[in-house]
Amino acid sequence: MTPRILLADDHTLVLEMLVNFLSRDFTVVGTVANGEALLEAAMRLQPDIVVLEHALPGTDGLTVVRMLKTRLPNTRCVFVTRHADLHHVRDAFAAGARGYVLKDATPEELVAAMLRISRGETYISPRLGLEPGWAPPSAVTREGSGELTARQMEVLRLVADGFTGKQIASTLNISLKTVESHKACISRQLGLRSTAALTRYAVEHGLLRPRPETARHA
Amino acid sequence: MSNETIPQSPGREANTPAPTPPTAGTRPRVLIAEDHTLVREGLRMLLAGELDIVDTVEDGRALLGAAERLQPDVILLDISMPLLNGLDAARQLAKASPTSKLVFVTMHADPAYVRQAFRAGASGYVVKSSASSHLTEAIAEVLAGRRYISPIPGVELAEVLSGEPQESGEGELSDALTPRQREILQLVAEGRTAREIAVVLGISRKTVEFHKASIMRLLRLRTTAELTRYAMAHGIIASA
Numbered sequence: 001m002t003p004r005i006l007l008a009d010d011h012t013l014v015l016e017m018l019v020n021f022l023s024r025d026f027t028v029v030g031t032v033a034n035g036e037a038l039l040e041a042a043m044r045l046q047p048d049i050v051v052l053e054h055a056l057p058g059t060d061g062l063t064v065v066r067m068l069k070t071r072l073p074n075t076r077c078v079f080v081t082r083h084a085d086l087h088h089v090r091d092a093f094a095a096g097a098r099g100y101v102l103k104d105a106t107p108e109e110l111v112a113a114m115l116r117i118s119r120g121e122t123y124i125s126p127r128l129g130l131e132p133g134w135a136p137p138s139a140v141t142r143e144g145s146g147e148l149t150a151r152q153m154e155v156l157r158l159v160a161d162g163f164t165g166k167q168i169a170s171t172l173n174i175s176l177k178t179v180e181s182h183k184a185c186i187s188r189q190l191g192l193r194s195t196a197a198l199t200r201y202a203v204e205h206g207l208l209r210p211r212p213e214t215a216r217h218a
Numbered sequence: 219m220s221n222e223t224i225p226q227s228p229g230r231e232a233n234t235p236a237p238t239p240p241t242a243g244t245r246p247r248v249l250i251a252e253d254h255t256l257v258r259e260g261l262r263m264l265l266a267g268e269l270d271i272v273d274t275v276e277d278g279r280a281l282l283g284a285a286e287r288l289q290p291d292v293i294l295l296d297i298s299m300p301l302l303n304g305l306d307a308a309r310q311l312a313k314a315s316p317t318s319k320l321v322f323v324t325m326h327a328d329p330a331y332v333r334q335a336f337r338a339g340a341s342g343y344v345v346k347s348s349a350s351s352h353l354t355e356a357i358a359e360v361l362a363g364r365r366y367i368s369p370i371p372g373v374e375l376a377e378v379l380s381g382e383p384q385e386s387g388e389g390e391l392s393d394a395l396t397p398r399q400r401e402i403l404q405l406v407a408e409g410r411t412a413r414e415i416a417v418v419l420g421i422s423r424k425t426v427e428f429h430k431a432s433i434m435r436l437l438r439l440r441t442t443a444e445l446t447r448y449a450m451a452h453g454i455i456a457s458a
Contacts, residue, residue: 011325011346013353017260082254103254110256162444194409199446
């Protein structure tokens, strides 16, 4: 019997593509475009696999995964997503997801991933560069939780606000070396390599706002 | 509207014209630029039956090269793309492939982006929350010399095309910078080093540093973090 899957994405165009890719090896039991419709359809259809994206209108993807984990323990949730950051991956597995496929994947990779998940395995897109043996659910404990300490959060805000290392050191009354070490920890924790990437993370997570007010002359 | 269930085999709406008659050899030639492989291949799969997909590319710079080489009838492009965003690419395509009709296929439903797209030379604009029937309709319309916007709440085609001057706000491209400076700013905000940027643009590292310094002086910004936030606020790189 082919596995029954339910697809959720807020982009109808993408849903149509997923149906095209998956309908040969799976039975697509439904397609939905928001979190509430996904919960309702999942409870009604009890699919083997739910495919979803993080940013669903209404109830977001992570919340849906958490709810389905207790309500439908036999249904496996898989993110097929454009979010390629480690903190999104960690959040997904912490919520109970069984797979994480980037929208950067080829259609062949998507099908292969879904087949593995239907056999009870977990799957993470290799492009995320996670070292082999990274055990997703258990790694979401202390060290790799993606949670920043209050001090790290302070440093991140200042970095994204455009403060130099020296300025951060004097603002927080710590040494430049300590600032650099905080920054390195934050980068590792979030899986982000550059100051630009840290800044984008801070803006995207509402730690501060983009600055439309700068340089309006011209 | 957004919670409807689409059928498994998406059919075209009864009143939607087919994009082109499927006469062999004369099918419209289409180039696709989209950074996500699944979406890129998905577009190809949706359209290959009736259109000639001459190539697919995954960033704005590759788009410029492929368009110049292939001179396609239609170019489908995203707004958020690595190396060179779709809006800046569109402006350069006016020279690189002047007869190609541009159709943006994007997640951005913000009216500011729609206006920017048409100002940059677009003939069509389709949001990814639309069904594929809107995409085929868009392609048919632009090939017939008309313009097309898929249904977007609060956006009317006539209003966009009337070109009323809009105050520059968030999501608008910054007119304070030259195209070259915007290219460099995007690459800086993507976290690339001066050395990497030099390779991408085929210029010297020193020239990159010079441009970066001019941008900072012009915008009165001092750090890479500030440049990144400026790029996000002005639609030069995507802000999620």
